[in-house]
Amino acid sequence: MIYEVSTLAIVLFIFFVVIVLALSFYFARKTKSASSYFAAGGTIHWAVNGIAFAGDYLSAASFLGICGMIAFSGYDGFLYSIGYLAGWIVALFLVAEPLKRLGKFTFTDALDAKFNSKGIQLTAAISTLIVSLFYLIPQMVGAGALVTPLLGMPHWVGVVIVGAIVITIVATAGMTSTTYVQFIKGGLLIIFSTILAVYIFNNGLNLNPENDEQPYHNFITLTESDMQGYNIVTNIELKDHGFVKMEKDGIYRWFEQTNDTYIEVLSITVTADGKHLYNGEPKENAKFFQVGHLSKIIVDGKEVEKTGSLGPFKFLSIIGKSEVVRFLKEKFDDEGNKVTIWRQSITAGSDMLMPGLRFTKIKENSLIGKINFISLMLALFLGTASLPHILIRYYTVPSQRAARKSTIVAIAAIGFFYILTLFMGLGAAANGVLDVESSNMSGPLLAKAFGIGLFSIISAIAFATVLGTVSGLIVASSGAIAHDFIDRYLGRDLTDKGKVFAGKIAAFSVGIVAIILGILFKGMNVSFLVGWAFAVAASANLPAILMVLFWAKTTAKGVAWSIVVGIITALGIIITGPTIGAQFFGIAKENAIQPLDAPAIISFTLALLTLIVVSLLTQKDNVNKIDVK
Amino acid sequence: MDHGPAVELGVDLASKKKAKLGVWLFILYTIMYAIFVAIGVLKYEAMSTIVLGNLNLAVVYGFGLIILAIIMGLIYNWICTGYEKKFNKEEQL
Numbered sequence: 001m002i003y004e005v006s007t008l009a010i011v012l013f014i015f016f017v018v019i020v021l022a023l024s025f026y027f028a029r030k031t032k033s034a035s036s037y038f039a040a041g042g043t044i045h046w047a048v049n050g051i052a053f054a055g056d057y058l059s060a061a062s063f064l065g066i067c068g069m070i071a072f073s074g075y076d077g078f079l080y081s082i083g084y085l086a087g088w089i090v091a092l093f094l095v096a097e098p099l100k101r102l103g104k105f106t107f108t109d110a111l112d113a114k115f116n117s118k119g120i121q122l123t124a125a126i127s128t129l130i131v132s133l134f135y136l137i138p139q140m141v142g143a144g145a146l147v148t149p150l151l152g153m154p155h156w157v158g159v160v161i162v163g164a165i166v167i168t169i170v171a172t173a174g175m176t177s178t179t180y181v182q183f184i185k186g187g188l189l190i191i192f193s194t195i196l197a198v199y200i201f202n203n204g205l206n207l208n209p210e211n212d213e214q215p216y217h218n219f220i221t222l223t224e225s226d227m228q229g230y231n232i233v234t235n236i237e238l239k240d241h242g243f244v245k246m247e248k249d250g251i252y253r254w255f256e257q258t259n260d261t262y263i264e265v266l267s268i269t270v271t272a273d274g275k276h277l278y279n280g281e282p283k284e285n286a287k288f289f290q291v292g293h294l295s296k297i298i299v300d301g302k303e304v305e306k307t308g309s310l311g312p313f314k315f316l317s318i319i320g321k322s323e324v325v326r327f328l329k330e331k332f333d334d335e336g337n338k339v340t341i342w343r344q345s346i347t348a349g350s351d352m353l354m355p356g357l358r359f360t361k362i363k364e365n366s367l368i369g370k371i372n373f374i375s376l377m378l379a380l381f382l383g384t385a386s387l388p389h390i391l392i393r394y395y396t397v398p399s400q401r402a403a404r405k406s407t408i409v410a411i412a413a414i415g416f417f418y419i420l421t422l423f424m425g426l427g428a429a430a431n432g433v434l435d436v437e438s439s440n441m442s443g444p445l446l447a448k449a450f451g452i453g454l455f456s457i458i459s460a461i462a463f464a465t466v467l468g469t470v471s472g473l474i475v476a477s478s479g480a481i482a483h484d485f486i487d488r489y490l491g492r493d494l495t496d497k498g499k500v501f502a503g504k505i506a507a508f509s510v511g512i513v514a515i516i517l518g519i520l521f522k523g524m525n526v527s528f529l530v531g532w533a534f535a536v537a538a539s540a541n542l543p544a545i546l547m548v549l550f551w552a553k554t555t556a557k558g559v560a561w562s563i564v565v566g567i568i569t570a571l572g573i574i575i576t577g578p579t580i581g582a583q584f585f586g587i588a589k590e591n592a593i594q595p596l597d598a599p600a601i602i603s604f605t606l607a608l609l610t611l612i613v614v615s616l617l618t619q620k621d622n623v624n625k626i627d628v629k
Numbered sequence: 630m631d632h633g634p635a636v637e638l639g640v641d642l643a644s645k646k647k648a649k650l651g652v653w654l655f656i657l658y659t660i661m662y663a664i665f666v667a668i669g670v671l672k673y674e675a676m677s678t679i680v681l682g683n684l685n686l687a688v689v690y691g692f693g694l695i696i697l698a699i700i701m702g703l704i705y706n707w708i709c710t711g712y713e714k715k716f717n718k719e720e721q722l
Contacts, residue, residue: 075687082665082691089658089698093651093705097644317683354676354687355669362670370670377666381659400641404709408702415695422688550652 005152009456013150016460017165020181020467027180028172034499037174038105038479039395044179046402050409052179053393055186057084057384057410058417059135059469060142060440061530063189063462066418067446068439070425071292072326074352076359077425080531081418083380087534088414090385090542092407098549100394100403106479107391108488111544114626117556118489123563125484127540128388130567132477133513134533135387136470140518143466145440149448150459156519162463163515166470170478170507174500178471179396185468188461190413193420196443196458199450200427201315205297205322206306209432209449216432217289219344220264222255227262238330243341245334251280256343266291266327266342266436269334290445292434295346296323312423319426322349326357326429327436342436352426368595376531379600383534386541389469389476470514474507481506531598532574539603540566543611551615555622558615566607573599643712650708654701661697665690 035041044052062084069077102110108124140159147158169177208216222230233252234245242257243265252269255262266288269277278288297304298321307318327342347357356362359376361369384390394403428434428442433449435441444462448455482502487494494502543562547554574580577597581587596602641647668675668686676687 075691078691082694085695085698086658086662089655089662089701092702093655093658097641097647097651101641101644313682313684316688320683320685350677350685353685356673362673373670374666377662377669381662400644401710401713404706408699408706411702412699415699418695419692422691 006150006452006456008452009150009459012456012460013463016464019184020165020177020464021168023180024169024172024177027176031172031174031176032497032500034105034483034496034503036176037500037503038475038483039392040175040179042396042398044396044398046397046406047409048179048183049393049397049402049406051186051413052182052396053186053390053406053410054190054413054417055182055184055465055468056393056472057390057414057469058186058189058465059530060139060462060466062417062421063193063443063465064142064145064440065138065530066421067425067428067443068441069358070422071428071434071442072439073358074324074347074426074429075354075422076357078422079355079359079377080380081421083377084384085411085415085418086381087384088407088411090382091390092404092411094549095385095391095545096394096403096407097400099391099545100397100400102548105392105395105483106476107388107541107545108480108484110391111548111559112488112556114548115556115559115624116626117560119560120556120563121484121489123560123567124541124544125480125489127563127567128480128484129477129510130571131386131388131533131537131540132473132480132510133517134536135389135530136473136510136514137517137521138530138533139466139470139473140514141521142440143463143470144518144522145438146444146459146463146466149441149444150463155522159515159518162466162470163511163518166467166474166514167508167511169467169471170474170511171504174478174503174507175392175396175475178468178475179393181464181471182468185461185464186413189465190417192454192458192461193417193424196447196450196454197312197420197423197427199454200423200431200446201312202309203427203431203450204307204310205294205315205318205430207294207297208305209293209430216293217291220253220255220262222262224260234334236332236334238332241330241343243330243332243343252277253280254339254341263344265344268340268437270338272336290433290435291325291327291342292429293325293432294319294322294349294430295325298322315423316353316426319349319430320353323347324349324352324429327434329436352429371601372596372598375535375596375598375601378604379531379535379538379598382538382542382600382604386537386545387533388480388537388541389472392476392479393472474510474514477510478503478506481510535574535598535600535603536567536570538600539570539607543604543608547608547611547615553615553619553622554611555615555618555625557618557621558611558613561614562607562611565610566603569603569606570599573603640717641713642716643709646712646716647709650705650712654705658698658701662694665694 031037066077066080099110102113111124112120143162144155144158147153230246230248233247236243244255244257254265254267256265281287324347326345326347328345331340362373428446431449433445444459447458486492486502540563544559576593578589578592579597581592582589678686680686681689
């Protein structure tokens, strides 16, 4: 895509960054103790903490990833919204209050409160780092995806900018500044997503959506009779679809052939000498278009060209009866050139509103497909309450009651936002705003269709979304290194000041690693990546948390081994699965070592069984167990 | 280094009652969530059934799970607050 840089967007972005940094330096003067650095002194009001939870949790995966996935694959993206929100039930009903009672700065504290075990301190710290890094990758990828349209800079610059700002936020005032950044960002995200949804309903649906006052691209459709000037150069058959390369006026374009009709597709050709051609021309010629539209709108049984304003339910109901044109990606080689095309696929609106466009195998009688689906939904459900950067927010409030109330505020705020994701995603699918190169940009680009002002604000908030979540992740990682590993596991017995210093150094180091990973993983859908973070968290952490809280026979060795088994099996299944093989090693998905992408169903179960078996075998260790009221 | 709570917490005499209630509500929600997932894998076509105001089961159930979480959270808080008033009197939690 070619993006025009908006001055307003840059001004708003700089304004937001200045506010955030000013806030950080203001709080830095008050952040002298480890308690204030890692847990904001336990003084945050429950309502502020609730919205900060939302700011922490509604990451790039939620705003960028889910909206993008819904825009490209319909309801399957909304499954993530449902699963992510359901996970808060585990946090509220089982974890919030007991965890507040047990821990101090990190989630390792809570696991280890009854044992004082080196094994738990080490394994839980490692688990925190792995889960946080898995979660950091999609945030940084999201930052890179945003900076191109917002500031007109390449992906890696966005990643470096976010890394630098976040390191500054965390290294100055730790959890206090992080909390207020998350609070502001969480509040703004919900308010402006609501405004965006109102724009969608007001705008209604239109067969010819205007984007930024530009008419929607009219894709060329040729029949045998109007092919004068076009010369067919190549024919390719791919998955029961025929594609034809045609030349006209020295420009080569790709078309999909159906019987005697040729329909223009979007294409990117990387030539043998490394040139990138967009629909056969250099990028600066701007011949690569934003897409996504309705091919048929049915209102009350009649076909119409456009609707007026719609209410939320009418909007969904009309989409369900209409037809959506999606753009499906195919890749192939053509005479030494690498070609990626996006062909039009007319999809019934009713299919957009039910599962199966992305998770295609649940429609087939595929056992593996069904297991993958169950495993993903399990990971989303169990993952939330085991994310270290979420759990540490419980230490920032003064009481158990405040922990509970802040969770309920979070559920209400996050739940409301997730309902909006369905409207934002479908709105993007119908309004001709999609960038096929980056599904993550669907939400901000939808805002652009309604005006550069809204786009600028939404983009700045989306950027802030990344800042808020990455800050939380870096605080969690910094606590794992400085508090769990150096202070407790290595027994260095750091002074309060020393611990804050170690935390800052750790924050800097994790920030650098996050920058590198964010550059390496460019282009992956961020919600998909977060799904993996949830799977690792659910497998490594949740069996340990739940059993420490609810099973008196749990032993330190049981907890430590459960974490180890959870991490190894979850990572093992992800690494040997189809997506990693295809993305990094060029292995066709059907030839992957094993067919599962979502590991939780196996890794969570194995981790839980390990904890039970090892605990039963090591009951004598529990004579030293600490009685925590 | 001590690793107890970051702030001093009072004794919560209602904690057992609240934990028990939490477990029951968790089980109830888990059943609702499990039915949703089960329909997705076992009776996939049922998701397209129109069930409420021209909206299909997938949309209604999906929204329902989100709204149910909010309602159950509010009920849980209301009952827990009652337990705390009854068992803890004026003690800080």
